[in-house]
Every structure is written in structure tokens, then in C-alpha cells.
Amino acid sequence: MLEELVGSTWHHYITKRAAIHYPEAIVYLDDIRHTAGVFFRALGGEGGLHVESATDSDVYAKRSVVQRIAGSGKKIQYAWRDEETLRLPASIALFPTKQLNKDLYLWLTALSVIDIESGDWISKNQSRTEKVLAIWPGLKRRYYALVEAHFQQRPTPKDLSEREAKQEYAIRMALLDPKQTVKLEYAKRPPHPVLIWLHPSPPPLEFNSAKANQDPDITEDDHQNKEQKKQKKQSKRKQGNRTEMPQGNEGLMSFRLESLWSWGEYSKVDRTSTDDDDDDAMKTAEDMDNITVAQNAETTASKIKLDLDLPSTHYDDIVLGEGIAIDEWDYKKQILQKDHCRLITMKSRDAEATELPQRLKNQARKIRRQFEILRPQRHWLSRQTDGTELDLDSYISFLSDRKQGHVNSDTPVYRDLRNETRDLSCMLLADLSLSTDAYINNTSRVIDVIRDALYLFSEALSVTGDRFALHGFSSRNRSHVRFHNIKQFDEHYSDEARGYIEAIRPGYYTRMGAAIRYASQLLEKEASKQKLLLIITDGKPNDLDKYEGRYGVEDTRQAIIEAEKKGLQPFCVTIDEKAEDYLPYLFGKNAYILIKNAAELPAKLPLLYLRLTR
Numbered sequence: 080m081l082e083e084l085v086g087s088t089w090h091h092y093i094t095k096r097a098a099i100h101y102p103e104a105i106v107y108l109d110d111i112r113h114t115a116g117v118f119f120r121a122l123g124g125e126g127g128l129h130v131e132s133a134t135d136s137d138v139y140a141k142r143s144v145v146q147r148i149a150g151s152g153k154k155i156q157y158a159w160r161d162e163e164t165l166r167l168p169a170s171i172a173l174f175p176t177k178q179l180n181k182d183l184y185l186w187l188t189a190l191s192v193i194d195i196e197s198g199d200w201i202s203k204n205q206s207r208t209e210k211v212l213a214i215w216p217g218l219k220r221r222y223y224a225l226v227e228a229h230f231q232q233r234p235t236p237k238d239l240s241e242r243e244a245k246q247e248y249a250i251r252m253a254l255l256d257p258k259q260t261v262k263l264e265y266a267k268r269p270p271h272p273v274l275i276w277l278h279p280s281p282p283p284l285e286f287n288s289a290k291a292n293q294d295p296d297i298t299e300d301d302h303q304n305k306e307q308k309k310q311k312k313q314s315k316r317k318q319g320n321r322t323e324m325p326q327g328n329e330g331l332m333s334f335r336l337e338s339l340w341s342w343g344e345y346s347k348v349d350r351t352s353t354d355d356d357d358d359d360a361m362k363t364a365e366d367m368d369n370i371t372v373a374q375n376a377e378t379t380a381s382k383i384k385l386d387l388d389l390p391s392t393h394y395d396d397i398v399l400g401e402g403i404a405i406d407e408w409d410y411k412k413q414i415l416q417k418d419h420c421r422l423i424t425m426k427s428r429d430a431e432a433t434e435l436p437q438r439l440k441n442q443a444r445k446i447r448r449q450f451e452i453l454r455p456q457r458h459w460l461s462r463q464t465d466g467t468e469l470d471l472d473s474y475i476s477f478l479s480d481r482k483q484g485h486v487n488s489d490t491p492v493y494r495d496l497r498n499e500t501r502d503l504s505c506m507l508l509a510d511l512s513l514s515t516d517a518y519i520n521n522t523s524r525v526i527d528v529i530r531d532a533l534y535l536f537s538e539a540l541s542v543t544g545d546r547f548a549l550h551g552f553s554s555r556n557r558s559h560v561r562f563h564n565i566k567q568f569d570e571h572y573s574d575e576a577r578g579y580i581e582a583i584r585p586g587y588y589t590r591m592g593a594a595i596r597y598a599s600q601l602l603e604k605e606a607s608k609q610k611l612l613l614i615i616t617d618g619k620p621n622d623l624d625k626y627e628g629r630y631g632v633e634d635t636r637q638a639i640i641e642a643e644k645k646g647l648q649p650f651c652v653t654i655d656e657k658a659e660d661y662l663p664y665l666f667g668k669n670a671y672i673l674i675k676n677a678a679e680l681p682a683k684l685p686l687l688y689l690r691l692t693r
Contacts, residue, residue: 100172100173101172101173101174101175102172104172104174104175104176104177104179104180105170105171105172105177105180106170106171106172106177106180106181106184107169107170108130108132108167108168108169108170108184111181111184112130113659114185115130115165115167115184115185115188116129116130116165116660118185118188118189119165119188119191119192122188122189122192122215123192124165124188124191124192126636126664127163127410127629127632127633127636127664128160128163128164128165128629129163129164129165129660129661130164130165130167130660131164131165131166131167132156132166132167132168132169133156133157133158133159133166133167133168133169133278134156134166135154135155135156136154136155136156136157136278137153137154138153138154138155138272139268139269140268140269140270140271140272155272155274156168156169157272157274157277157278157279158187158190158191158277158278159191159277159278160191160277162411162629163628163629165188165191167184167187167188171183171184173228173229173232173274174225174228175228179224179225179228182221182224182225183225183274183275185221186218186221186222186225186275187275187277189211189215189218190204190207190208190211190276190277191277192211193206193207193210193211195207200276200279200280201249201250201253201261201262201263202260203277204253204273204276204277205253205257205258205259205261206257207277208222208257208276209257209258212257222275225275226254226255226275229254229273229274229275230251230254232274233247233250233251233271234247234271236248240266240267242264242265242266242267243266243267243268243270245264245266246263246264246266246270247270247271249261249262249263249264250263250270250271250273254273254275395428396425396426396427396428396561396563397425397426397427397428398423398424398425399423399424399425399426399564400423400424402421402422402423403421403422403423403424403597404417404418404420404421404422405418405419405420405421405422405560405593405596405597406418406419406420406596407419407420407557407592407593407634408592408633408634408637408638409630409634410629410630410633410634410637411630415637419557420557420558420560420590420593421557421558421559421560422560422562422593422594422597423559423560423561423562424562424563424564425561425562425563425564426563426564426579427563427579427582427583429582430575430578430579430581430582431578431581431582432573432574432575432577432578433574433577433578433581434574434577435534435538435577436531436534436581439531439534439535439681442535442681442682443534443535443538446535446538446539446685447538447539447542449539449685449686449689450539450540450542450543450685450689451542461473461494462491462492462494463491463493463494463495464489464491464493465493465495466493466494466495467493467494467495468493468494468495469492469493469494470491470492470493470494473490473491473492473493473494474492476490477490477492501543501544501545501692502607502608502609503545503546503607503608503609503610503611503692504545504546504547504548504568504602504605504607504609504610504611505540505545505546505547505548505610505611505612505613505688505692506547506548506549506550506568506598506601506602506610506611506612506613507533507536507547507548507549507550507613507614507615508550508551508552508594508595508598508612508613508614508615509529509533509549509550509551509552509565509583509615510529510551510552510553510589510591510614510615510616510617510618511526511529511551511552511553511561511563511583511584511585511586512553512554512585512586512587512588512589512617512618513553513585513586513587513588514585514589514617514618515529515585515617516585517617519654519677519678520678523678525617525654525677526583526584526585528654528677528678528680528681529583529615529680530580530581530583531680531681532615532680532681532684533549533565533580533583534577534580534681535681535682535684535685536549536684536685536688537549537566537572537576537577537580538685539685539688539689540572540688541572545692546568546605546607547566547568548566548567548568548601548602549565549566549576549579549580550562550563550564550565550598551563551565551583551586552586552589552590552591552594553585553586553587553588553589554586554587554588554589554590554593554594554622555587555588555622555623556622556623556624557590557593557622557624557626560590560593560594561586561587562594562597563583564579565579565580565583566579566580568601568605588621588622588623588626589616589618589619589620589621589622589631590620590622590626590631591614591616591620591631591634591635591638592620592631592634592635592637592638593638595612595614595635595638595639595642595649596638596641596642598612599612599638599641599642599645599647602647603645603646603647609648609692610646610647610648611647611648611650611688611691611692612642612647612648612649612650613650613652613688613691614649614650614651614652615651615652615653615680615684616651616652616653616655617653617654617655617677618655619631619632619655619657619661620632620634620635632661632664632665635665636664636665639665639666648691649666649670650666650670650671650672650691651665651666651670651671651672652671652672652674652680652684652687653671653672653673653674654673654674654675654677654680655673656673656675658671658673659673672687
């Protein structure tokens with residue numbers, strides 16, 4: 080007990096002495112993520128980028144004696160950016176005040192807006208700093224306050240070797256005067272990290288997966304099966320690298336007993352004994368700073384037999400035509416690729432005429448009563464030049480004016496009974512991707528909630544007399560975008576239409592841009608003055624090919640812009656909890672709504688329509 084007490088006290092003391100951060104002033108990325116994103120776009124940054132936490136990087140600079148004893152100072156998180164994301168430290172506690180730590184987040188965000196293509200690490204960051212201060216001089220005070228606070232944490236040159244001291248002097252000069260040209264001389268150890276600059280050597284955008292893509296044994300279905308398995312996500316990003324996969328045929332393993340409790344560097348370790356059924360690879364990964372992965376056709380989940388083959392034509396939905404060529408936006412080339420996708424219109428094979436489900440009848444009755452106020456009604460229009468009856472008030476005024484000598488033959492003295500109609504068409508486009516097969520509670524899946532929402536939405540609009548159409552979409556790749564006809568504009572809402580609603584089921588992936596473009600073409604043909612394109616989704620755009628990440632987001636955004644130019648009104652309804660990271664960029668801050676409790680979607684969708692069209 081005494082040894083444990085002494086050891087614990089010593090560890091606490093030496094760790095505290097070695098620490099160069101201030102826990103009481105810590106600022107977390109989650110607290111400033113939204114502000115950083117708005118700030119980035121306000122300074123002219125690309126709207127498609129989203130903010131994520133950075134990975135740990137090794138520090139090879141000279142550490143103090145206390146740090147070496149405590150074993151600290153080996154890792155640090157730099158800020159950097161790539162084409163899709165802005166990486167910022169998960170937390171910052173470098174300075175004694177929260178305001179300085181917040182300012183560092185904003186400063187790093189401002190630096191990332193400026194793109195410098197050539198030069199070394201120092202010259203790039205100097206050029207970024209110089210441009211930021213020139214374009215936005217209001218940041219000067221914050222910048223020099225950060226420089227002064229950072230100098231307090233940097234090692235003093237007199238404690239370093241001659242060459243390392245020259246490096247430190249050069250960095251300090253570069254920080255104080257970004258216009259001053261400096262050059263680092265070679266030293267035994269690299270300089271101490273400059274935490275108010277961007278990463279000196281950012282990691283590559285992604286692993287080289289050409290070998291995997293060229294493997295003839297891995298088919299498109301295999302990729303889909305892997306993509307569709309339930310995945311866990313780590314709470315913190317890890318550094319990664321690739322190596323060859325262990326063969327698993329080495330029968331002799333030599334080790335020292337004291338290394339028994341060390342971690343292996345693979346989540347699928349080359350073991351000579353039977354794997355433990357309770358082995359949790361994700362738990363192991365959470366405890367590792369660097370994860371090494373190897374290319375292999377098999378996965379840990381292959382222990383479970385899954386049947387995810389695509390249905391044969393006989394069992395699949397009915398294909399209506401040979402397909403329609405649809406354009407797609409390539410944000411890297413800034414061009415619209417003509418006829419890049421193939422959209423296939425489909426209709427359910429298993430649909431049977433059905434009545435409204437019993438569980439929804441009471442709710443549907445209430446909604447119909449609410450929407451009856453929008454039903455077209457007959458009303459009198461007074462002061463008309465012609466009509467079915469005399470407008471007595473106008474006629475009396477006319478007679479009085481004539482008796483006084485003021486005669487006007489064009490005085491409107493009639494009234495007419497006319498119908499009050501709503502000149503509106505609405506198309507509802509439902510995301511039917513595989514993610515809708517997920518459960519939201521013990522009894523219902525996302526697809527069940529969407530189905531009920533379509534029922535109640537249709538019940539409401541059938542009362543108003545508004546023209547509406549229902550369609551769903553999913554995709555397997557750019558050559559197979561599935562567009563399901565549930566109810567078209569000219570079709571009557573009946574038991575047959577309800578049958579097609581009942582028959583919807585989860586599909587594959589979410590190539591949203593192609594579906595929106597085709598839906599816009601259909602809605603544009605409507606003669607109504609107001610045309611509402613209502614989109615229901617549960618996640619971001621994605622597909623098997625390069626339609627992941629920013630590519631899919633940018634294509635979807637371009638499709639929305641094209642729809643607005645046609646005079647349509649796109650609006651998105653989502654149940655994705657992370658939607659606020661990307662939907663404001665796609666639709667605008669006032670053209671989407673997040674329903675946090677997915678079970679409330681059926682009841683809220685008709686009321687949302689009422690608000691949008693009243």
C-alpha cells in the first residue's frame with residue numbers, strides 16, 4: 080500500500096510538472112465546430128468542407144528532462160486540411176485563458192482558407208500568415224497575442240545546442256515578421272512544434288487502394304456486401320499505414336513473458352490459436368495511436384454468413400424502360416459531366432391494392448380535418464364588370480353618382496361566384512437506401528416510418544386537391560440509379576396507390592444528385608405557379624464509386640441549384656443527427672428541417688407541408 084501511495088504521488092507530481100497545458104482553460108472542438116465552420120466559409124473558404132478532429136502526430140523535437148521522466152510530449156495534434164475536410168485539434172488547452180485557446184482555433188481556421196502550392200513548411204506558413212493579415216487586418220491583434228503566448232511555451236535558445244538554437248531563432252523571427260525570409264539549418268533534432276501554424280507535412284488524403292480496386296477476385300457485389308455490414312466508428316481519428324497481410328501459417332511464436340500485455344498492431348492479428356469469440360477489435364483500436372492495416376479479401380465479419388446478393392430480375396421490381404441519361408457534377412474539374420449516370424424508372428412488382436392501415440386511421444382523420452381549410456371553396460367576388468348578379472352596394476353607389484351628374488359607364492356593378500383554387504404541385508422524393516432498414520426503436524425501422532409518413536402525407540393532400548406525386552430512389556452505382564414510381568401527378572390517390580406505398584422497401588445507396596435532377600425534370604413540366612420538391616432522407620449522399628464524401632455533397636448541391644434556377648422550391652426533411660454539418664451547405668439554412676425523433680416524422684410531415692404552402 081505504501082509503495083502504491085508513493086508511486087501514485089510521484090506520478091501525479093512529475094506529470095503535473097511536465098505538462099505544458101492548462102486543463103482549466105481547455106476548449107473542445109465540439110464546442111467550437113459550428114463557429115469554426117461558419118468562420119471558415121465567411122472568410123471565403125469552400126462550403127463543401129466539414130470540420131473534423133485531427134490525428135496524433137509524433138514529436139521528435141528535444142524534450143525537457145521532466146518530460147522524458149514523465150514520458151510525455153511524444154504526441155501532438157496539428158491543424159491541416161485536405162480537399163474534403165478541415166482537421167483541427169480535438170481540444171486545445173495550450174494557453175492559460177479560454178479566450179486565447181478559442182482564438183487559436185479561429186486563427187488556424189483562417190490560415191487554412193489560404194492555399195499555397197509551392198514552398199517549404201516555413202515559407203508556406205509565412206505566406207499564409209502574411210496574406211491573412213493583409214486581407215483581414217482585424218486579426219492582427221489576436222495573432223500577435225497568440226505569438227506572444229506561444230513564445231512562453233517554446234524552449235529558450237540558450238538551453239539548446241548551437242544548431243538547434245539557430246533553428247529556434249529563425250522560427251521566432253518568422254513568427255514575428257512573416258515577410259522576413261528565413262531558412263532552417265540542419266540540426267540533430269527537428270525544431271519544437273509551431274502550434275499556430277499548419278501541419279509541416281500533412282498525411283496523404285487516403286490510402287493507395289489501386290491494388291484493391293484492380294483485384295479481379297473482388298466483385299462489385301463483394302464491395303456492396305462489405306459496405307452494407309453494420310460498422311462501428313471510433314471516437315478519435317487514428318494515424319494509419321499499410322503493410323502486407325500476415326499469412327497465418329507461421330506456427331512458432333517467440334515472446335518474452337513481460338511483453339504479454341502489449342498490444343498487437345493489427346486488429347486481425349496473425350494468431351496460431353483459435354480466435355476468442357468475444358474479441359472486440361474496436362475496443363483494441365480505441366487503445367492504439369497508430370493502426371496498421373493490410374489488404375485482404377476476408378474480413379472479421381466473414382465469421383457471420385450473410386446473404387446480400389442482388390435480387391434476380393424475376394424477383395426485382397419492374398423496370399420501366401431502358402434507362403435515362405442524367406448529368407453529374409464533378410467539383411474537381413468544375414464541369415457538368417453529360418450523361419454520366421443512368422437512371423432506371425421502376426415500379427413495385429409486389430404491390431397490391433390496400434386500404435389505409437388501421438393503426439393510422441384515427442391520425443389520418445385528424446389530419447384531414449386540419450387540411451379541410453385548404454379545400455377549394457366557392458366565394459363571391461364583388462365589384463366585377465360582369466357577373467351573375469348585381470352587386471347592390473356598387474349599384475347603389477352608381478345610381479347616386481348618376482343622379483348627381485357623375486356618370487361613369489365603366490363602373491363595376493356586378494358580382495360573380497367563383498372557385499378558390501390552390502395553384503400548387505408537390506413532388507415528394509423519399510430516400511429508400513439500405514440505411515432505412517435500421518431500427519429506430521424496438522418495433523419500427525426507418526423505412527416503416529417513411530411509409531407511414533407517405534400515407535398521412537397523401538391523406539392530407541387528397542383533401543386539399545393539390546397535385547402531388549410520390550417517388551423513391553436508391554442506387555448501386557452511376558449506371559444503376561433506381562427511381563421508383565409510387566404515385567404520379569395524373570394518378571388518383573386510391574387503394575392502388577396505397578398498395579405501392581405499402582410495397583416500398585430498403586434499396587442500396589444514395590446517389591441523390593441524379594434523383595433530384597430527374598425529379599426536377601418531372602416537376603418542371605407542371606403548369607402550377609408554385610412547385611415544391613420535398614425530399615425525405617436519413618443520411619448523406621453516397622454510392623459505391625467515388626460518390627463518397629465531398630464529391631457526392633457537391634453534386635447534390637449543384638442539383639439543388641439547378642432545381643432552384645428552374646423555379647422549383649427544394650426542401651429537405653431529415654432524421655440524420657449529423658445533418659446540420661452538411662445540409663445548410665446543400666439546401667441553405669432555411670430550406671431543411673431536422674426531426675430528431677424519427678418516430679414523429681409521419682405526424683410532422685403534413686404539418687410541415689401546411690406551413691410551406693399556406
